[in-house]
Amino acid sequence: MSRVRVLAGTRKGAFVLTSDAKRERWEVSGPHFAGWEIYHLKGSPADPNRLYASQTSGWFGQIIQRSNDGGKTWEQPGTKPGEPTTTPDGMPKGESNKFVYDGDPGTHQWYDGTPHPWEFKRVWHLEPSLTDPDTVYAGVEDAALFRTVDGGRTWQELSGLRGHGSGSRWQPGAGGMCLHTILLDPSHPERIFIAISAAGVFRTDDAGKTWRPMNRGLRSEYIPDPNAEVGHCVHRIAMHRSRPSVLFMQKHWDVMRSDDAGESWQEVSGNLPTDFGFPIDVHAHEPDTIYVVPIKSDSEHYPPDGKLRVYRSRTGGHEWEALTKGLPQSNCYVNVFRDAMAVDSLDSCGVYFGTTGGQVYASANAGDSWAPIVRDLPAVLSVEVQTLP
Amino acid sequence: MIRVVLPAHLRTLARVDGEVELQIEGQVTQRSVLDAIEARYPMLRGTIRDHVTQRRRPFLRFFACGQDLSHELPDAPLPDAVASGAEPFFVVGAIAGG
Numbered sequence: 001m002s003r004v005r006v007l008a009g010t011r012k013g014a015f016v017l018t019s020d021a022k023r024e025r026w027e028v029s030g031p032h033f034a035g036w037e038i039y040h041l042k043g044s045p046a047d048p049n050r051l052y053a054s055q056t057s058g059w060f061g062q063i064i065q066r067s068n069d070g071g072k073t074w075e076q077p078g079t080k081p082g083e084p085t086t087t088p089d090g091m092p093k094g095e096s097n098k099f100v101y102d103g104d105p106g107t108h109q110w111y112d113g114t115p116h117p118w119e120f121k122r123v124w125h126l127e128p129s130l131t132d133p134d135t136v137y138a139g140v141e142d143a144a145l146f147r148t149v150d151g152g153r154t155w156q157e158l159s160g161l162r163g164h165g166s167g168s169r170w171q172p173g174a175g176g177m178c179l180h181t182i183l184l185d186p187s188h189p190e191r192i193f194i195a196i197s198a199a200g201v202f203r204t205d206d207a208g209k210t211w212r213p214m215n216r217g218l219r220s221e222y223i224p225d226p227n228a229e230v231g232h233c234v235h236r237i238a239m240h241r242s243r244p245s246v247l248f249m250q251k252h253w254d255v256m257r258s259d260d261a262g263e264s265w266q267e268v269s270g271n272l273p274t275d276f277g278f279p280i281d282v283h284a285h286e287p288d289t290i291y292v293v294p295i296k297s298d299s300e301h302y303p304p305d306g307k308l309r310v311y312r313s314r315t316g317g318h319e320w321e322a323l324t325k326g327l328p329q330s331n332c333y334v335n336v337f338r339d340a341m342a343v344d345s346l347d348s349c350g351v352y353f354g355t356t357g358g359q360v361y362a363s364a365n366a367g368d369s370w371a372p373i374v375r376d377l378p379a380v381l382s383v384e385v386q387t388l389p
Numbered sequence: 390m391i392r393v394v395l396p397a398h399l400r401t402l403a404r405v406d407g408e409v410e411l412q413i414e415g416q417v418t419q420r421s422v423l424d425a426i427e428a429r430y431p432m433l434r435g436t437i438r439d440h441v442t443q444r445r446r447p448f449l450r451f452f453a454c455g456q457d458l459s460h461e462l463p464d465a466p467l468p469d470a471v472a473s474g475a476e477p478f479f480v481v482g483a484i485a486g487g
């Protein structure tokens with residue numbers, strides 16, 4: 001019988017939630033890495049027991065953790081204690097938490113428009129390769145894309161992104177200048193989409209050597225040129241693996257759709273009560289069924305009217321229905337962060353999301369009804385789910 | 390024998406309990422102590438000082454013998470009591486956050 005494993009990253013540790021395919025009774029393990037911010041955990045599609053976690057701290061910096069047994073045990077994939085820290089020719093060995101920009105990193109724009117040096121702060125998102133458990137992409141703050149091909153022991157920047165020409169015009173969003181979304185195209189192995197707050201969407205078709213901005217059709221009234229090539233605060237993008245040229249986006253304001261692999265975007269906010277929000281995701285079996293969590297505004301990061309409602313469109317946008325059964329419909333003022341929603345691939349698609357109030361909600365029926373798996377975790381930063389045989 | 394007291398989170402990462410004891414050849418300085426810690430516990434590289442600049446992370450401080458040594462030069466000798474092992478060298482995380 002199939003099982004699901006939900007990986008929740010929180011402000012104070014990681015939690016692994018497991019259930020059988022009924023998704024009614026859950027086992028909770030954790031906190032792993034207690035007391036640390038876990039921005040993201042994700043499993044390898046090629047080896048589901050290989051997990052990667054981004055463990056961060058304002059005091060101690062960035063740590064990368066790896067599990068080879070589905071989250072039961074973890075290790076830092078760098079140099080082992082007692083091993084020499086230099087290579088035979090005397091060069092320092094790479095370390096699993098060493099994220100160093102390629103060359104002179106230069107400057108990006110600060111909040112006030114002045115130049116500000118690029119500074120590594122943390123890994124926001126880890127995206128394991130679709131085919132190789134030892135290859136993982138890391139989206140970091142200040143925005144850049146790194147890759148490991150040795151299971152996380154060493155990381156190299158794919159600097160063509162940051163250096164493609166517009167980097168000096170990128171600016172941080174309120175949460176920092178983060179590269180938060182990495183989508184690997186299953187039908188074009190050298191095509192990757194990434195998204196940055198606040199720069200926008202970029203695409204490579206040559207495995208990361210060269211990149212192009214993919215923001216035509218985005219309109220952001222809060223930046224000097226609302227139709228600028230870069231500078232848009234894209235919160236999240238999502239695709240269905242059977243149709244990777246169709247992308248969905250939750251922007252700072254506006255829910256958008258692209259039918260040409262990001263070349264152009266159209267607004268599909270339709271009848272949403274507000275089109276501000278963070279996460280967006282796609283049903284595992286219905287490429288035109290998408291989910292968002294509307295948030296009141298950019299200055300009031302909680303659901304409108306104190307009602308936590310997931311909105312589902314079965315038409316790829318424009319027409320939305322509120323999903324409320326099992327979710328609090330009064331006095332609810334939590335937020336749902338951009339990486340805190342995921343879907344499983346069981347026949348009846350499961351949808352999951354975590355809140356800043358520490359709840360992780362699950363729906364085993366594509367959003368028709370919801371129940372909390374846990375209610376009182378630290379603020380949830382990320383949710384991923386694995387469907388296991 | 391040099392004694393080093395690490396913050397709890399770094400003891401967890403290094404999988405040690407209590408004080409760390411190190412043998413250091415030559416002069417005992419911040420740099421030689423941190424070099425020795427990172428050689429013994431490579432998982433701590435980057436957590437006390439930056440990988441590239443080698444500067445102390447901003448929310449960490451160094452203390453010994455009741456003195457704040459955070460702003461001493463990295464190659465300045467540490468107090469004799471640290472070099473002899475009579476007193477530990479403390480790596481301390483700032484009290485901040487929630």
